[in-house]
Amino acid sequence: MAASLIRRMVAAQCLVIGLGCASTARSPQSAASVTPAATSAPMAKAPLELIVLGSGGPDAVGRASTCFILSLDGAPRILIDAGSGAFTRLGEAGISLHRLDLILLTHLHIDHTCELPGILKARVVSTRVPISFQIFGPTGGSEFPSTKHFLDLLFGKKGAFAYLADFSEPMTIVATDVDASLRSSTSPQTLLAEDELKISAIAGHHDDAPAVIYRVDYKGRSVVFSGDIDASGLDHLRLIADHCDLLVFNTVVLDPPHSRAILYTLHTPPKKIGEVAAGTHVGALLLTHLNPSIDEAHDAVLASIRRSYDGPVTFSADRMRATP
Numbered sequence: 001m002a003a004s005l006i007r008r009m010v011a012a013q014c015l016v017i018g019l020g021c022a023s024t025a026r027s028p029q030s031a032a033s034v035t036p037a038a039t040s041a042p043m044a045k046a047p048l049e050l051i052v053l054g055s056g057g058p059d060a061v062g063r064a065s066t067c068f069i070l071s072l073d074g075a076p077r078i079l080i081d082a083g084s085g086a087f088t089r090l091g092e093a094g095i096s097l098h099r100l101d102l103i104l105l106t107h108l109h110i111d112h113t114c115e116l117p118g119i120l121k122a123r124v125v126s127t128r129v130p131i132s133f134q135i136f137g138p139t140g141g142s143e144f145p146s147t148k149h150f151l152d153l154l155f156g157k158k159g160a161f162a163y164l165a166d167f168s169e170p171m172t173i174v175a176t177d178v179d180a181s182l183r184s185s186t187s188p189q190t191l192l193a194e195d196e197l198k199i200s201a202i203a204g205h206h207d208d209a210p211a212v213i214y215r216v217d218y219k220g221r222s223v224v225f226s227g228d229i230d231a232s233g234l235d236h237l238r239l240i241a242d243h244c245d246l247l248v249f250n251t252v253v254l255d256p257p258h259s260r261a262i263l264y265t266l267h268t269p270p271k272k273i274g275e276v277a278a279g280t281h282v283g284a285l286l287l288t289h290l291n292p293s294i295d296e297a298h299d300a301v302l303a304s305i306r307r308s309y310d311g312p313v314t315f316s317a318d319r320m321r322a323t324p
Ligand SMILES: [Zn+2]
Pocket: 107, 109, 206, 209, 228
């Protein structure tokens, strides 16, 4: 097949970032030039659109911590994680909460969950009808409660924010603990199948924090969220990410030995990220959960990923929009 034809096919399937395919990052320089202000305008309605509300974490260095929202046919409906600062980004990005009813928590670290009360309250006061949330997250373990217990501690009858259940319109939460054990969860399970929307999940691995990897398929497009993930979870990530259009990969460490040793028990370095993306034939990579050490080494990170993967790679920014 002619190289030009292959390039055209890649371009046709590529992730659309911000202002369109032309700005999709083939190099870190072009990705870094996509500014939140330039990308905050709504794009034409795509079946599936990802809006980055938090591209960093957990350091307080200018990025909100991990949070995304997925729009289905232009309506923001699925929240993925709820890290610090994301609440403000919701308003800045002009996101309507009227259709938000599905929440996927990858794990219960603070930089992925602490904005949940504020976002739920904003959703509750945005409506004049009773609201029911379906919230998915990992089973408990180590020092971490199960997601059901976590939500009960916050919003249950004896929870810190028990008042929210009938503060405005009645609010109910249907919580589901997703098996986060690598041993018992060996293939993706379907959490929700509704018309053309399918949400599936499989256990990830993030040192001692129970973790879940999610995949959302809608109208033939697909996006996978690695969550914070160490090497032990990568086989499961390969299973669920196979041939997805967009893999959102939490990118926290540089290749060894350039980050602190302890961080390699929690996260996946760029060389491995490239290998997973190539091995699973993903359409595009969006790197997120970024910190200053990654931001100062875009060239090295991209070069490492490029050893295996030659598809589009983009460094995320708060309020960036992507169309898988
Ligand atoms: Zn974490």
